[in-house]
Amino acid sequence: MQHAYCIIAHSYPQQLWHLIGLLDDDRNDIYIHIDQKVDIQLFTPPNCNYRSNVKFIDKRVKVYWGHYSQIVCELNLLEAVIASGKEYSYIHLISGVDMPLKPQDDIHDFCDKHMGEEFIQFDNSDFNICDLKEKTEYPYYWGRYKRLNGLYSRTVGRVMFRISRMVVKGLRLRSHYDFDLHKGSNWFSITGGLAHWLVNNRKSILNAFKHVWCPDEMMVQTFVLLSPFAGNISPSGNLRKIDWERGGPYTWQDDDYDELVNSDAMFARKFSMRQTPELIKKLTKDLTKCH
Template sequence: MNIEYKHAYLIMAHNNFELLRVLVKLLDDKRNDIYIHVDKKAGDFNKDSIINDIKYSNVFFVKRISVTWGGYSQIQNELNLLKEASKNSYKYYHFLSGVDLPLKNQDYIHNFFDENNGKEFIHFCSQEFNLDGKDRYSVYHFLQDIVGRKKGVLYYLQRFSVKIQKKMTFLHRDRKDIKYCGGSNWCSLTDQCVKYILSNEARIKRMFRYTTCCDEFFIQTIIRNSKFYNNIYNTEDSYIACMRYIDWKRGNPYIFNIEDWNELNNSAFLFARKFSLDSQQQRMLVDKLANSILNNADKK
């Protein structure tokens, strides 16, 4: 099979390895290669336990780094996955977290992308979100890769630094000739788009190093200021733009359970997050969804 017709799934995981095993099994198809990054902070994990049931896909575990919430390490992790996968040329590259699951079987997913070949599936937030998030990238967050979510001396020191910088507008690092845009970092991209993003890695580092939560800005900003914006599947502030169902109204994000089965089963989305195996209701949903997809699968 010509690899240019294959898809690459790029998975970022840091825990919930039992659920990760389910995800990988649902992606197992000769038309897919799977690239997995497991956060270095997760410690030792059993690779074989994740891929024991894999029969069709090639699975690659990329070099592990420690990823800090909100830090540039999140961006670096995404770039590392893209660089590793782009050593081959895939038709599409799909970012998923380790707690995502597909809602459709692989025949359905591949047919969808065949019908929409050349489109970029990237979610863009509203202009209001972009303006509200300006502090993420316009001032320096020097300690974000150390601080993460932890509140302590360094956290409050960084907050003080940001407060001072916001008043000193002449120090702001955002460029007036760039349209900064945010959105979900879970996206599906063509090979040409991925190669373009990687060709801008030095620029991305200049613009987004020492920022906070700009894994939700860097891809959107690079694409918004390029010819690839003309290929966006949907430019409205809707997750249909990236074909992922993510519910921020009921949670942070909401964790689906068996009561959501009908909604998910009848959804137009291709993927959803987030899932868990922590409760019986959540596990029942994962089992039902997995069985439904596998029973309807026609492996190529």
């Protein structure tokens, strides 16, 4: 069965191509979104032949953390997958600084055994319920300007963001939804059927989350429960190993090798080729010796 990998990247070209090498397989196609704020020429492919079809999607956007441009980016990737006309059993959304923890044979075997399940993570902890309310109760404006480059631009952006928050709360301009909102990790492994359904409902998704903070943490969780695929959500979560206790998220260190290789997760984030090249080398050796 064919799988599609959708990768969101904005930096570290060498690490991205290393990741692509680990995903390279006759059964995989790889779709990449490079942040429009970045010169795509920096990501020139290395001079080697890949078994996978590797494609940089044309429909790029400027992605800002916390902004709805994040879900536009994700939907653009899914649209590119659907537009290919190929039938994929699973579509995996990962970051350019992620790594697989299992060889491709294991990932495909696992997905074959659990065919039809949707691997999406939900977080219903008390903290996240409060966080969900904070991010959705009132509309957000000026969010994309909080992290602009340049001290002046960033300062003005943050001031305008805070003023807008005071105005909407002072006037009690609450947001209204005709459905329940849910929250979790934005990284997922979903069936081709659910990917089609999300793309077909793109307009409704963007309208719902245009003024929400961090909508990428809510898009799939909310809309899968409104879809015909609601009964297919896997109890295994999203198959990712991500540590939010030690970082936002934590960057895996050399001492974490045993924890990673003994995990049941299929993927992990995040890694740094600059900080921990030895860890990446060891994991890469484990993955490639299985070929």
